[in-house]
Amino acid sequence: MTATERQTPKQARGRAAVASILAAASELLEEGGFDSLTTATIATRAGVNIATLYRYYPNKFAIVRELAQSIEEERSGVALAALAELGDAPDWREPVVRAIRAMAQLRRDRSGATAIRRALQSSPELWHLDHDVNAATAEAIAPFLLRVNPALPAERAGAIALTVVHTVASLLDLAAGERERAFGLERELELVIIHYLEPELDGTGAA
Known part of the structure; x- marks a missing residue:
């Protein structure tokens, strides 16, 4: 074993x-x-x-890994569930905001979530799990971005998705450590992601 x-x-x-x-x-x-x-x-x-x-x-490590695997998969699941509406929603911004808020709520509701995230970042034995889940989530999100803007090159859609996934995870980690300012930081995160995606999903950015 x-x-x-x-x-x-x-x-x-x-x-x-x-x-x-x-x-x-x-x-x-x-x-x-x-x-x-x-x-x-x-x-x-x-x-x-x-x-x-x-x-x-x-x-x-095996115990924490199992805890982390469960939380990371749940994090990915709530994000993908919200983003599945991309391309069908009247405004793509709405499912993006819902995805961010769902992930933030999961951090608050799931016992040990913040501590487990810190363990993933501090342990070389566990770091690759976070990296792998982020990569898999980004790979799953990229097709949703292409539904909104089919003109995006597939490689660029993948890079955008990976950037978004890592940015959201990092800033939610920051918000978790700043509890008094957490909600404000989460709203700033939403603005960061929306402004980053607007040129790409509204079709006004360079390919």
Whole structure:
């Protein structure tokens, strides 16, 4: 079993143990960050013995990776669900704003989301997961941009999509760390993305 795989529990007790381990890791990340996280503290918080934890996860990276994978896939999913309306909506700006707001709301609603994002950025072992999800999301978004402006070269649509995905992720990370100003920063993010896309999706920019 590698650091990115785990044994799948077949019984309800095992599934409950895995759920407890993931919940405990999420809580501890919120409380102390990635560097202070250990398998021992996770097992204690989860109410399982360390042997049970190691039955499913070889190390803390595997636990955080599973948490991150779930959040990153959900982040991509809410963005794509909103952007699917691009090309059909009366104004492309509306689904773009909805996508940004849905991702921001996910950060607020999902326990441990901010701490997990920080772990992805601080750990070389986890950084590539964020990179891979961003790349996959951008690849999925590019065709939506082409529906709005079919004159865009496909390669440029891909570059625009990747720029948007990374910009949104980075500025939402910033907003998460500035809680008193989070909503204001999110509105600024919307303006940044709208102004960036206008020349391309309204067909007034250079190809």
